Amino acid sequence: MDRSLISSIAHSDHPIAAPVSAASLDKLLQRTKLRQGARILDLGCGEAMWTLRALELFPGSTADGVDISASALTAAAKHAEARGLGERIRLHEMGAADFSAAEPYDLVLCVGSTHAFDGLTPSLQAIRQLTRPDGLVLVGEGFWETPPSPELEAEIGQYPDLAGLVAQAEEPGYRTVYAHTSSLGEWDEYEWSWTGSLIRWAVDNPGPDGDTALAAALEHRDMWLKGYRGKLGFVTLLLRQAY
Numbered sequence: 001m002d003r004s005l006i007s008s009i010a011h012s013d014h015p016i017a018a019p020v021s022a023a024s025l026d027k028l029l030q031r032t033k034l035r036q037g038a039r040i041l042d043l044g045c046g047e048a049m050w051t052l053r054a055l056e057l058f059p060g061s062t063a064d065g066v067d068i069s070a071s072a073l074t075a076a077a078k079h080a081e082a083r084g085l086g087e088r089i090r091l092h093e094m095g096a097a098d099f100s101a102a103e104p105y106d107l108v109l110c111v112g113s114t115h116a117f118d119g120l121t122p123s124l125q126a127i128r129q130l131t132r133p134d135g136l137v138l139v140g141e142g143f144w145e146t147p148p149s150p151e152l153e154a155e156i157g158q159y160p161d162l163a164g165l166v167a168q169a170e171e172p173g174y175r176t177v178y179a180h181t182s183s184l185g186e187w188d189e190y191e192w193s194w195t196g197s198l199i200r201w202a203v204d205n206p207g208p209d210g211d212t213a214l215a216a217a218l219e220h221r222d223m224w225l226k227g228y229r230g231k232l233g234f235v236t237l238l239l240r241q242a243y
Contacts, residue, residue: 001212004069009201014193015049019182019234031178032136034058038106043096044113048076055085063089066099104132111140124172140236174239182234195221
């Protein structure tokens with residue numbers, strides 16, 4: 001059972017695929033104030049729920065979504081058709097770092113996908129080449145709410161605190177014009193949905209795949225409840241090029 005299928009099942013009841021509520025997603029997208037006919041790019045789009053919502057909020061806009069998961073892109077195409085947006089989005093199966101475009105974009109999203117560029121700074125440096133001089137970037141990234149133990153940091157990864165993350169995001173020549181810091185409630189909704197959807201699927205599908213799904217869910221739940229709950233934060237920054 002590959003990781004893309006596990007991810008698809010785990011996000012089936014929380015298709016935003018980040019610790020962000022539907023209301024918070026709308027508020028973030030509305031703050032972009034995109035122009036008529038805006039071009040949108042989503043790097044690491046998954047099932048493209050962020051981009052599809054942006055297309056709904058901004059009639060006349062078009063989008064490109066990029067992801068390495070064929071199954072996620074198949075689901076994205078189905079979601080787009082169901083919403084009547086199929087003709088306004090193009091989907092590309094490739095690594096985010098390999099994508100190039102002939103024209104720059106008004107808005108580039110990279111939410112929870114900076115690993116595709118080996119970190120936040122190289123992500124924003126690459127995204128700068130894909131964004132109009134007056135364009136915007138929505139980037140979602142983790143940060144430590146409280147200093148982690150060495151063991152927790154080794155397990156989860158190295159992140160700055162929120163102030164350090166904002167400074168790191170602005171260093172390549174951006175300014176933060178808005179942000180949403182996910183609440184503990186948004187985190188809990190995301191994590192209970194992630195683990196619960198996978199556990200339900202495992203119970204309904206006994207056998208080797210069900211065992212794999214259950215093990216993944218329980219391992220993740222332990223890491224969350226016994227490790228990073230209340231310690232790891234998530235912020236989505238709306239950035240504008242400053243120079």
